[in-house]
Amino acid sequence: MTNNVFNFFLNIKGIGAFFRDLSTRTLKEEVVEQLQENIPILLCNLEKIFPPGFFDVMEHLAVHLPYEALLRGPVHYGWMYQYERAMKYLKGKAKNLAKVEGSIIAGSLTEEVSHFTSYYFASKVRTRRRAPRRYDDGGVAPTYAVAGVPDIFSQIGRLGGKSKEVWWSSEQDAHSAHTYILLNCEDPLIRYFER
Template identity: 35%
Template sequence: MYSQVIRISDMQRLQDEIDETLSLLEAIFLPSFFDIMVHLMVHLPAQAMIAGPVHFRSMWAVERYIGKLKGHVHTRSHVEGSIAEGYLFDESLTFCSHYLDDESRLNRARNDGGLDMEVDDTTPFFHNIGRGLAGKCMVMLDNKTWLQAHRYVLFNYDNIEPYLDKHMITFLLLVFEVIEKSSVCITRPFMSGLNCTWQKWAMKHLMR
């Protein structure tokens, strides 16, 4: 809905999918889960079909700026005066920082945590490793959590989809072979092996 051009057919399909998804969620979650924010999704496609793309009428930037102005309030009895004084102070500092040779918030280098934004061309899939976050903390992941994070990144990457399909075909052939030999039923824990075997399969076939 935030794209520059939207199609009515896409909004109608999205409306049907939202209705179906909420119906499935109602069978899982308690009624207290469905607050006004969850219900808002029902009206967004219809609103987009009537009013057009969201970026022409989005109020998020205005609301963020209003929230910034509210942060200037330190005297509850003089709200307007506090906002005016804080706004004037902020604008004065911004104006003066243009004439400073030292580092300011206008020319401060972005904190990327020492990460290089571009990687060499030998990387087959990922050509950008992203940016570091301010206030980051180091977290040591155990082997299971690292594998889950690794699978999450790969499973949500479009270029890896052909390899996922190839791995699924290989896994299903193995499953059918086991069924023919032992006559066992396919259970959910058994099918969870699809994710568990991906790591070894990928290292065997993709690292050649």
């Protein structure tokens, strides 16, 4: 039983290594030839472990993948993911579902025309190409001044994440944190220590 489990994990590991090596960005011809020799042995070992009902045509297609990689080059050039993503983007432009192709063309033309004409707008006109970055404050942090409040507390902003109740394990920890904040403010805060 232990030997069968070991063989099972060894074969699954071999199949994983096969697909990992086949999917690398750079392929060497000798590596692909080695993969081509090893995959039938791995599949035969899996056929010894699993019942015949487990196997159909798809499991045996892995035998042809190294040969296709030799003909084509790296596998990622043959994948359809990039084209499927592009088609999803284009189908999102379709407003008239009765005439999808024409609607995609019209949406693409509208986007291209609006992009290229934005080069000729005045520099003060905000376009998608000239929009400031999401968190760009222009180098000046907005503040508000309140009399008697230290500068460290005058920054405008909002907290990120979910609100949490702050608790201290002891009153000494809370006092230490409060003292640290007051000592590291830019303004002299001696009057706060007198309280």
